[in-house]
Amino acid sequence: MSRPIVICCAITGSRPRKADNPAVPVSPAEQIESAHEAFEAGATVLHLHVRDEHERPCFLPERFAVVMEGVYEHCPGMIIELSTGGVAGSPADRAASLPLRPDMAAIALGSVNFPNGVYHNPPDVIDELARTCADLHIKPCIEVFDLSMIYTARAMCDQGLLREPLHFHIVLGGQGALPARRQVLDFIVAEIHNLFPDSTWMASGLGRHQDIVMDWALYLGGHIRT
Amino acid sequence: MSRPIVICCAITGSRPRKADNPAVPVSPAEQIESAHEAFEAGATVLHLHVRDEHERPCFLPERFAVVMEGVYEHCPGMIIELSTGGVAGSPADRAASLPLRPDMAAIALGSVNFPNGVYHNPPDVIDELARTCADLHIKPCIEVFDLSMIYTARAMCDQGLLREPLHFHIVLGGQGALPARRQVLDFIVAEIHNLFPDSTWMASGLGRHQDIVMDWALYLGGHIRT
Numbered sequence: 097m098s099r100p101i102v103i104c105c106a107i108t109g110s111r112p113r114k115a116d117n118p119a120v121p122v123s124p125a126e127q128i129e130s131a132h133e134a135f136e137a138g139a140t141v142l143h144l145h146v147r148d149e150h151e152r153p154c155f156l157p158e159r160f161a162v163v164m165e166g167v168y169e170h171c172p173g174m175i176i177e178l179s180t181g182g183v184a185g186s187p188a189d190r191a192a193s194l195p196l197r198p199d200m201a202a203i204a205l206g207s208v209n210f211p212n213g214v215y216h217n218p219p220d221v222i223d224e225l226a227r228t229c230a231d232l233h234i235k236p237c238i239e240v241f242d243l244s245m246i247y248t249a250r251a252m253c254d255q256g257l258l259r260e261p262l263h264f265h266i267v268l269g270g271q272g273a274l275p276a277r278r279q280v281l282d283f284i285v286a287e288i289h290n291l292f293p294d295s296t297w298m299a300s301g302l303g304r305h306q307d308i309v310m311d312w313a314l315y316l317g318g319h320i321r322t
Numbered sequence: 323m324s325r326p327i328v329i330c331c332a333i334t335g336s337r338p339r340k341a342d343n344p345a346v347p348v349s350p351a352e353q354i355e356s357a358h359e360a361f362e363a364g365a366t367v368l369h370l371h372v373r374d375e376h377e378r379p380c381f382l383p384e385r386f387a388v389v390m391e392g393v394y395e396h397c398p399g400m401i402i403e404l405s406t407g408g409v410a411g412s413p414a415d416r417a418a419s420l421p422l423r424p425d426m427a428a429i430a431l432g433s434v435n436f437p438n439g440v441y442h443n444p445p446d447v448i449d450e451l452a453r454t455c456a457d458l459h460i461k462p463c464i465e466v467f468d469l470s471m472i473y474t475a476r477a478m479c480d481q482g483l484l485r486e487p488l489h490f491h492i493v494l495g496g497q498g499a500l501p502a503r504r505q506v507l508d509f510i511v512a513e514i515h516n517l518f519p520d521s522t523w524m525a526s527g528l529g530r531h532q533d534i535v536m537d538w539a540l541y542l543g544g545h546i547r548t
């Protein structure tokens with residue numbers, strides 16, 4: 097028996113620059129080309145962070161818009177998910193591209209430590225991002241960087257701020273956040289099944305943890321992000 | 323068969339004022355009296371937050387010092403654990419009373435959402451609090467507000483920033499943080515046993531969750547905080 101797997105590809109992460117890895121696509125033309133390669137290789141969802149002209153992470157709607165337009169043209173049917181986090185940005189900046197009405201938007205439902213500081217997602221910011229997604233009919237991807245975030249998702253569904261079925265992205269392997277540990281993924285997946293019976297999920301491992309987490313996710317019935 | 327249970331009493335929480343509950347001890351005299359009552363009722367550890375003259379949460383060493391002196395005098399043998407968090411405070415403020423050399427100091431090993439904002443414990447602040455505790459021979463109490471914090475504890479032991487055996491305090495029932503859910507406590511306790519075989523732990527439930535979490539902790543072999 098086989099099951100269809102959704103592959104979500106993050107062509108450009110939240111941080112790397114050309115100096116870190118010359119293959120990282122940073123210009124819109126490079127990003128469109130990279131999305132196209134991922135699409136031809138089988139990825140059906142594009143997770144998108146953009147850069148300004150100095151390769152700095154940014155939330156400029158013009159940048160998102162030009163990449164979205166190119167991807168819709170070259171990759172018919174590909175689902176585009178915009179990042180609303182990953183770098184320091186004001187709440188208004190982080191939501192600034194949602195009016196472009198991407199198919200999906202990634203929202204981290206809480207705060208957690210990253211190696212260099214706090215990934216700051218206070219309750220009022222999360223609630224407002226969820227409200228904006230609902231108003232614009234954008235499907236949220238719930239980014240899970242720590243266990244509490246799935247219970248916050250439950251509370252937000254109960255309050256009408258999120259609508260089921262949800263899609264979760266479980267992120268493992270971040271220092272200060274959830275480790276790439278099989279017991280952790282097993283427990284979170286079991287809790288998601290308990291609390292959100294009709295939801296879907298995918299998992300990814302940061303850096304060197306990518307391959308093992310992908311294996312676990314496939315084994316456990318999840319989808320994957322590369 | 324019976325086992326000895328350690329009861330840690332937080333006589334004054336991080337936030338409440340007389341207006342919230344007239345029984346909350348806020349002056350040093352009230353705090354010493356309250357500690358004494360807890361001691362006579364069987365509590366052997368005092369978890370201490372202090373207030374300034376306007377009942378505002380503070381980290382003033384003079385305040386900690388006068389309560390500590392009264393408690394050592396009236397409650398011989400009671401262990402005193404100082405808070406280093408719970409309210410907004412600069413890293414220097416939060417560590418300012420450690421030179422008083424309390425027996426223990428509570429350190430939250432990561433950041434998490436509280437109902438009104440982010441409980442901000444960035445990696446450099448945590449590392450510095452742990453270093454100060456080690457230098458002054460203060461035993462840390464590892465406050466666990468989200469799952470990741472136990473893996474951060476493991477990493478800090480491996481780096482020599484913390485020394486085993488550790489003592490954990492698992493806090494359940496906070497909105498935005500870990501819920502008062504039996505599966506959550508079971509999993510965290512199992513992971514603590516796996517990763518820190520000779521550690522000890524206690525659990526508490528915030529507000530209305532206090533009784534049920536205490537029951538679970540006693541059943542699972544932990545200690546309790548009231």
Ligand SMILES: [Zn+2]
Nearest residue numbers: 110145179182
């Ligand atoms: Zn991202």
Ligand SMILES: [Zn+2]
Nearest residue numbers: 143202237265
């Ligand atoms: Zn996503």
Ligand SMILES: [Zn+2]
Nearest residue numbers: 336371405408
């Ligand atoms: Zn406290």
Ligand SMILES: [Zn+2]
Nearest residue numbers: 403428463491
């Ligand atoms: Zn404690």
